[in-house]
Amino acid sequence: MAQATERLQRYLEDELGECRDEDVDRRLDELGTLEAALGPAQVDTELDVLAALANETRYTLVRVLVAAGEELCVCELQAVVDVSESGLSHALSALVDAGLVTGRKDGRWKKYQATNRAITLVTVLAGSVTDE
Amino acid sequence: MAQATERLQRYLEDELGECRDEDVDRRLDELGTLEAALGPAQVDTELDVLAALANETRYTLVRVLVAAGEELCVCELQAVVDVSESGLSHALSALVDAGLVTGRKDGRWKKYQATNRAITLVTVLAGSVTDE
DNA sequence: GCTTCAGTTGATTGTCTACTCAATTAATCG
């Protein structure tokens, strides 16, 4: 970090006209505060959610479940994605772990449903991409 | 898909009490419609955005830029993440490609700023994770 | 003009991830 700090010092000299060591320390502290604004645990959760969504198979499943607005059977979801039965099960399991869908056994069948989190995220994401 | 269709047929028999081939076809069509609700091009864009965010280094950069509310110099961002100078540059480049940040050269320095898309997504994601 | 400096680019490498296959569970049906 020593070298990086030198560069930051030169930058602050450019910006402030003058720059003492204490100015560098203050700026480093400000940057640290920005980074720590959310707790690290929450960031981990957010990254888990993002990782779960950032895959074509899983994102398709979430989108379909959100669009359906009701629970769908695994055997129906099988018709929607292009992976093996096992692959579908792995995908759904990852989505459950990320809190994006919930599963419920119903007799011989298992049904999955999008959570509020999934609905919110898919809606906002679609919106933020539409208005390029 | 032949086998999967058989299972779907049995499922629909369970649900509807009775099920002709045409019922299966109709359900398959409904599912296809759900999947196609958004154009495939838009889905690709959404997946690109998700992939760009789903990485600790890049997500941290976006969060800090959003929290800062102003443009930050590469040399400032260097203090925030734990990768090489080159790794930082690669990360910022990926974020630009995903439309999450913009870059601007200012003399010897290069400054990056969060886009509206990034602000929206980070805000909503943080919110959707807070209310567990 | 040559050097220094800020940042980028491309190639390479080790790690992580998303599948598939095979075996397994749990439930239903005959």
Place this chain on the structure above:
DNA sequence: CGATTAATTGAGTAGACAATCAACTGAAGC
């Protein structure tokens, strides 16, 4: 009960990804 069915689990593997190193670009400053 034994067989079939729906779905899950775990091991293995091919491909994708993130980071680094080294070489490069372009602007600033002496």
